[in-house]
Amino acid sequence: MTYTPHKPPIAESPDELRKRIPGWGVDLDAKDRPSVPKLQFQEDFTGAHWEFPERQPEKYPRERSVEHGMLTPVFGIAQPPSGVAGAIRRYAYTYSEGRTAHWLLLIAADRVDAWEHHLKSFLTLRPDNPITETGVKAEFTHNGLSSRFGQNRADVKHQWLDPVIVGGPWIAAAGIVYSGARSVARSLSLVGSDGHRQVH
Amino acid sequence: MRVEEKDRPKTEHPNDAIVRVQLAAICGSDLHPHHGMMPDTRIGHTFGHEFIGVVDEVGSSVRNLSVGDRVMVPFNIFCGTCWYCARGLYSNCHNVNPNATAVGGIYGYSHTTGGYDGGQAEFVRVPFADVGPSTIPDWMSDEDAVLLTDAxxxxxxxxxxxxxxxxxxxxxxxxxxxxxxxxxxxxxxxxxxxxxxxxxxxxxxxxxxxxxxxxxxxxxxxxxxxxxxxxxxxxxxxxxxxxxxxxxxxxxxxxxxxxxxxxxxxxxxxxxxxxxxxxxxxxxxxxxxxxxxxxxxxxxxxxxxxxxxxxNRAPVKRQWPRLFEHVRNGYLKPSELVTHRIPLDDIAEGYHMFSAKLDGMIKPLVVPSAA
CATH class of the missing domain: 3.40.50.720 (NAD(P)-binding Rossmann-like Domain)
Structure with missing residues (x-):
């Protein structure tokens, strides 16, 4: 009972638990737990045959956290910074990881990166396709409705937001392009009719 | 998300290996960069930090692996000898992630974790090949092996x-x-x-x-x-x-x-x-x-x-010797969690199913087309 010195009893004894659950208690002794104790010196260095590794060649000015004393000896070069997003990212790395600006700039750069690539893709033979690339086709092939409804799932309450967040910017962009094109067409037609009147 | 043809990765460091992926998995944490929650996730990044495969190439200083070895690769990229690795904190390695000091190196998990492409692909660059990967024991199934790389x-x-x-x-x-x-x-x-x-x-x-x-x-x-x-x-x-x-x-x-x-x-x-x-x-x-x-x-x-x-994020390789015993003794059977196998070509649908939790999905594996 909680309001007395005694801990509430457990319904099953260790013997009962050992019978019911394969392996119950095999790691009861902390010595058998591989991450105990923490910060234990690893004599074998896990196969490393260096104290400080050779340095990977730096093929472009690699952005790095200002909280690092040097460029790490090994690093990924999967997507070097490029375009407007790349410039924002390089600027973000002038702030330490302790500054909110660092992370908010990187999050903003991710969105700029996405739109730069969307726009570039429209100049290729394989433009971005929000239908295929969101994987939404699986809704029709893998029980989209029955997986959700009648299941009392907590996430159904906010899933209606997903098409708005994913599709909204596309619809807004299409609307801007459409209204822009319409304005241009209207201006051209006005110029044409003005010119016609001038001739008369 | 879509499948792209990319150049086969090259060794960038003498202790790199190139691994031909045989089986990968989608992890719940893959959804964070997929949903834009992981800052500095760049367009074109290959996701995936749970994978096994065959060594296809090794760098000049690799001693512990050979071409043709079947390996399981921990999701942590780590050097083995920095202050943290020397004390078993492989997930906090200080020598592999220039982009941040607050997190170590992880495959396919944004540039905030080092800018390494991941294993939901046919080939992947594996840094510090002498330190991270282990050969897969003969008795272990592929499904158990891939689930031991993270989950x-x-x-x-x-x-x-x-x-x-x-x-x-x-x-x-x-x-x-x-x-x-x-x-x-x-x-x-x-x-x-x-x-x-x-x-x-x-x-x-x-x-x-x-x-x-x-x-x-x-x-x-x-x-x-x-x-x-x-x-x-x-x-x-x-x-x-x-x-x-x-x-x-x-x-x-x-x-x-x-x-x-x-x-x-x-x-x-x-x-x-x-x-x-x-x-x-x-x-x-x-x-x-x-x-x-x-x-x-x-x-x-x-x-x-x-x-x-x-x-902390798990220092995966430190867990393996004991976990191998538990899997072999039947105390843990990770492969029982696998519910779906997704062809790499259908990766967008796989992510949507996992994200929207469709079809009773618990653990999806990803099968590269060449595997």
């Missing part, structure tokens, strides 16, 4: 972070693969009672059959914290494990402000429930992944209750 090691590590002693009442928040392994591992460490909380019935069913746990669907209770107090005779649990992380459900505002509008590093619903569900002086283990921005955590409750909070 199994992370769940087992999460139970260790709880400092469980015999007879402890352990609550695991989240019945995804990591939570299910954490629940099973809690028994191995001598827990007297293991309770798993989620809102998806198919996962809770797995918690009952795979992890032998008591289960609670939080949507069926007005206040799950109160329910935990009732079921522990008003004391609270001895240990709580947050195996959910950044996209936790259960509170509309918390979820939407983090997962949808990126105003928080993560939705700390499960973490806050953990803090409030345990007894005073208890231990909280957090290995559900959160982003680097701030989150609205109830730290006052944690402080006033005198809680010990243990956190």
């Amino acid at each position: 199994t090691a992370t769940g087992y590590f999460g139970a260790q972070l709880g400092d469980i002693v015999e007879g402890d009442v352990v609550i695991v928040f989240g019945a995804g693969p990591v939570g299910l392994i954490a629940a099973k591992s809690a028994w191995l460490m001598g827990a007297g009672r293991v309770i798993v909380i989620d809102h998806l019935e198919h996962r809770l069913e797995k918690a009952r059959t795979f992890a032998h746990a008591e289960t609670y669907n939080f949507t069926e209770y007005g206040d799950i914290v109160l329910e935990m107090k009732k079921t522990t005779d008003w004391l609270g649990a001895d240990v709580a494990i947050d195996a959910v992380g950044a996209e936790a459900d259960g509170n509309f505002t918390q979820h939407v402000t983090s997962a949808k509008f990126k105003l928080q590093g993560g939705s700390p619903v499960a973490l806050n429930w953990a803090i409030d569900s345990v007894r005073k002086g208890a231990t909280i283990s957090v290995m559900g992944a959160y982003g680097p921005l701030f989150s609205a955590v109830k730290f006052g409750d944690a402080m006033n209750k005198g809680l010990t909070i243990h956190t």
Whole structure:
């Protein structure tokens, strides 16, 4: 009972638990737990045959956290910074990881990166396709409705937001392009009719 | 998300290997960069940090692997000798991630974790090939091996972070693969009672059959914290494990402000429930992944209750020798969590299914077309 010195009893004894659950208690002794104790010196260095590794060649000015004393000896070069997003990212790395600006700039750069690539893709033979690339086709092939409804799932309450967040910017962009094109067409037609009147 | 033809990766460092991927998996934490929650996720990045494969090429200084070896690759990229690695904290390696000091190197998980392309691909660059990968034992199945590269090691590590002693009442928040392994591992460490909380019935069913746990669907209770107090005779649990992380459900505002509008590093619903569900002086283990921005955590409750909070990403390779024994002895069977095999060409549908939790999905594997 909680309001007395005694801990509430457990319904099953260790013997009962050992019978019911394969392996119950095999790691009861902390010595058998591989991450105990923490910060234990690893004599074998896990196969490393260096104290400080050779340095990977730096093929472009690699952005790095200002909280690092040097460029790490090994690093990924999967997507070097490029375009407007790349410039924002390089600027973000002038702030330490302790500054909110660092992370908010990187999050903003991710969105700029996405739109730069969307726009570039429209100049290729394989433009971005929000239908295929969101994987939404699986809704029709893998029980989209029955997986959700009648299941009392907590996430159904906010899933209606997903098409708005994913599709909204596309619809807004299409609307801007459409209204822009319409304005241009209207201006051209006005110029044409003005010119016609001038001739008369 | 789409499949692209990319150049085969090259060795960039003498201790690199190139691995031809045979089997990969989608992890719950892959959803964070997929949903834009991991800052500096660049367009064109190949995701995936759970994979096994065959060594296709080795750099000039690689001694411990040869071309043709079948290897399992931990999700951590680590050097083996920095201050952290020398002390077993492989997930905190200081020599592999120039982009941040607050997190180590991870395959396919944004530039914030080092800018390494991941393993949901046909080929992948594996740095420090002498340190990270291990050859797959002959007796081990591919499914078990790929699940040991993260989910199994992370769940087992999460139970260790709880400092469980015999007879402890352990609550695991989240019945995804990591939570299910954490629940099973809690028994191995001598827990007297293991309770798993989620809102998806198919996962809770797995918690009952795979992890032998008591289960609670939080949507069926007005206040799950109160329910935990009732079921522990008003004391609270001895240990709580947050195996959910950044996209936790259960509170509309918390979820939407983090997962949808990126105003928080993560939705700390499960973490806050953990803090409030345990007894005073208890231990909280957090290995559900959160982003680097701030989150609205109830730290006052944690402080006033005198809680010990243990956190980290799992140093995977440090877990392997003991986990290999547990798999071989049949105490842990990670492959029982696999529900779907997705061809790499259908990766967009696979991510959507996992994200929207369709079709009873628990753990999806990804099969490259060349495998």
